[in-house]
Structures are given as structure tokens and as C-alpha cells.
Amino acid sequence: MSKTILRLTGITIAAAGLVGLTATAAGAHEASQIGGSYHLTIRDNDGERAAATLTCYPHGGSHPRPYEACAQLEAVGGNVTAMSEDPGPCTMMWDPVTVRSEGLWGNTYSTYEETFANQCVAVRETGGVLFDF
Incomplete structure (x- = not known):
């Protein structure tokens, strides 16, 4: 027993x-697969130059490359400031732009805003995908 x-x-x-x-x-x-939802803007001295929405899990929004942008955000837990620079050439032209992201990753709300010398520099210094629209 x-x-x-x-x-x-x-x-x-x-x-x-x-x-x-x-x-x-x-x-x-x-x-x-925590998901996120962001509103992204690119502004120049004259105002808004471009805007896009991005959702992750499920992927979508008006961003032209949602899968790549979501993978980029997932790698840093939604923290745009933690993104690695995407190496590559940019012109030295002074045409300042301010990029802004506002949204939710999981349960965390965040905003990011930074001004760069031009749009190419903005795209490269934020990983190469998120603000490439």
C-alpha cells in the first residue's frame, strides 16, 4: 500500500x-507580446510635417512599416530613448525637425520628444524605423 x-x-x-x-x-x-499603441509626429519650423499611428499586437496603424517599428519598440520595452542608433550617412543640411511619440506600451504611458538637425538624423538616431514615414 x-x-x-x-x-x-x-x-x-x-x-x-x-x-x-x-x-x-x-x-x-x-x-x-505586450502590445503598444503610439501616435508619432514629425514637425519642422512650419508645423507638422508628418504623422502616423502605430499599434503592436496586433500590428497596424498608418505607419508604413508596423512590424519593424514594433520589433524595434519591443526590443527596448517601449522606451524610445533606449533605442540604438542606426548607423548610416546623413547630409549635414540644417533643417531641424522635432519628433514626438506619445502612447502606451503594456500599461506604461510614455512620451518622447527630441529635436534633430534634419529628418535623416532623426530617423537614424532613433533606430532607423520608428520615425521613418
Whole structure:
């Protein structure tokens, strides 16, 4: 009888462990697809030059490259200031633009605004995709 109890206890523990692993895997999958929704603008001295919306999980909005822009945001947890610069050439032309993002990543609301020498520099210094519209 004690062998039967030990076997049942072992089976119960193993089953509980599998349930825990399944829940952890599902939680990790959900965490990797937190979603976001942003309003993006590019302004010059005369006012708004361009605007786009971006949603992640599901991907969409008016942004021309939503999958790439969402991947870029996902890599930094939605923190635009943490994006790595995209190396590449830009002209030295002085035509300042201010880029702004405003939105939600998961449950965190954020805004980002910065002025750059021109639109090419703005796109490159914010990772190459997010403000490329």
C-alpha cells in the first residue's frame, strides 16, 4: 500500500510540475507580446510635417512599416530613448525637425520628444524605423 501512495504522490508532483511549466511558458509568450499603441509626429519650423499611428499586437496603424517599428519598440520595452542608433550617412543640411511619440506600451504611458538637425538624423538616431514615414 505504501508503494501505491508513493507512486500516486510522484505522479501528482510530476503533473503539478508540468502544469507549472505550461503556465510559465504561456506567461513568457504573453509577456513577449505586450502590445503598444503610439501616435508619432514629425514637425519642422512650419508645423507638422508628418504623422502616423502605430499599434503592436496586433500590428497596424498608418505607419508604413508596423512590424519593424514594433520589433524595434519591443526590443527596448517601449522606451524610445533606449533605442540604438542606426548607423548610416546623413547630409549635414540644417533643417531641424522635432519628433514626438506619445502612447502606451503594456500599461506604461510614455512620451518622447527630441529635436534633430534634419529628418535623416532623426530617423537614424532613433533606430532607423520608428520615425521613418
